[in-house]
Amino acid sequence: MKDSGFSHGWAQMLGHLDRQVSSGLLSPDTVALPDLMSSYQVPGVSIAVGHLDGQVWAAGYGVTGGTTSTPVTAGTAFAACSISKHVAAFGTLRLVQDGVLALDTDIREYLTSWHLLDREGRQPAVTVRQLLAHTAGLSDTWYRGYPADRAPSLLQVLDGSGPTTTAPVRSTLLPGSRFRYSGSHYCVLQQLLVDATGVPFEDLMRTLVLDPVAMADSSFDQRFPHQRPHRVARGHHGGGTALPGGWRTQPELAAAGLWSTPTDLLRLDLEIARAVSGDSRLLDRDLATDMWTPQIPGGAYGLGTEVEDRAGRRRFGHTGLNVGYTCFSYVWPDSGIAVAAMTNSEDGWETLVSIRAAVDRRYATAVTTAPPGDVSGRYVLRDDYPIDIAVTDGQVTFSAAGQQPVVLRAEPDGRHLHPGLDLEIRFLPANGQPDALELRQEGVTQTAKRS
Incomplete structure (x- = not known):
């Protein structure tokens, strides 16, 4: 990995993070990243910055946790949490591009091993687009993961059976009527992709996304952290309490099962930015633009993508929270910059918000505000x-x-x-x-x- 020349500037910026980020303006109350981590008892943070021209800078702070704790490095893998949805959406759109799926086709055309029902046992008409956009109206569920020896299968998660600790996935709102963020949409999407292709989900995402985007330190395979325990950040509850076992197994792969590094995550966001400009060999411009387009008027979510598209602060990507971990990965397209940051703590969000605010100030598009007219x-x-x-x-x-x-x-x-x-x-x-x-x-x- 090459030092991009902006590494010194980034190290300097991370030495002066704002504790008071709600205003979006830098306040006099600044603190260095390690001190902010100490305040919130966040053991480890990894961050990477990349530019469309290929420049990359990455650094690790703190430790991985556990009895044999080691320093966090750019190669340390973390749970990518809900950024998994962003990756799964990219892979899904590649299948749409290849004609395997159609965005506005009823999911009943693809699902063979399981069927979505409402509370009365009827099958609603739901589309692939609605699953991607969290507008299908499915059960409001957050998946907390399981010990590796007690994890259910995805079909058990969908049915709420076996050792599953969550309710069955059901249609509970009028499909297409409103946005409701829920991992249940991506559980159904995961099963749909497996049924439509006949390929295990982790292998499918390796072929469609991880290998083509060069995300070499990433995997949806839940054996991944066990195969490299000294290169994985172990999760922590709030207050720095270690997560028993180090991490949890997520059968809900598309919703929350990815393991990755910030460097790998920003590669995907930069690829999507290239696609929106028509410069990607992996995804065409129209589908990439759909990822960045709110699917509900006035909304803030596209296809697998959180959308912040207002003058003065344009960024696209995803955030994530699993038991033991928090993270974000965004691209600021007007500056050609992508930034990803990951922590091994449920209390990591305040630290991440301070980092993100610093990036907004540095890379968001500057627009002059016109004075208001006669609004008195x-x-x-x-x-x-x-x-x-x-x-x-x-x-x-x-x-x-x-x-x-x-x-x-x-x-x-x-x-x-x-x-x-x-x-x-x-x-x-x-x-x-x-x-x-x-x-x-x-x-x-x-x-x-x-x-």
Whole structure:
């Protein structure tokens, strides 16, 4: 692996991470990565940065854990958690490209060894696209893994039988009506891929994704960590408590079963970025663009991909959380940069968010925010809930139903964020003038009409 020339800059940036990341702006409260790991009792972190031109820099921090703990290196494998879905989606789309599958075909055309039912035993019409996009409305399930000697088969997971600790996978929402993130979608997808091809899932992904993308230190085979125990980061619960056995077995391979390194993960995101530009030999432009396109209007998930596509902060990829591990892998396409980071702790997310915020500041597209127009006035959410907006020197002040006025933070894409709440505001024009105020909290959007 070659040192890219930006290694010094990265080492310097990881020496000044922001503890206060919610604003997106660098605060005076900065800390070096090892100190941040110590604060959250995260034993190990691995990070890799790659560019479309082939430059790569990677480093490990801390230790793998366990009684024979060794330093984390760029070659240390971690559980890739839900990034497994991102990889499985890429492989699925390669089968779509080859005509083996069709995105909008009913999954009943492919499933032979198991059938999806609703609670009354009926078979709903669900498509491959809906499985990939988490819009099929399947059971809300998080898969926690098993000790290796007590792991069920995938069919047992789907049926909720044998040693399985989760409920059967069922259709519980109207297919295609809304987004519901759940690993159950990818369990069904995994069985579908096996039925449609006749190839074990881990072998299929090796052929479709891991080998072509040169992800040599990655595998869906659950024997992988046992075959290289000194080159695997052992998982930890919160507070640094070691996970018994070091890691868990995940029969739900497509949902959460990948083992990988940050260097391997960023290779995939860079390949997808090339495909979106029409420069990939593995996936065509239209299918790659679908990966980056929200499948529900206004949503934040494409086909196996988390989407952050707003001016000033465009990134695409996936995050992950398994028992004992956390991780992310993203590409910032306007800068040609991909960054992946992995930890062996359930408490690793605060550390990862600080790293990701630093990357956003460095590589996200800079866009100048236009000053708001004439948005001043009263907006009414309900008869008993007025919202008053004032604009002074280009700053928007928000005051709602007896609350203290606050100055909103303007985003480049036209949104305004409340400084202390999970609340974003957008002004909706009509005939050239703001006619309504859209409020979005926890993914729920409400509209206040201008009085």
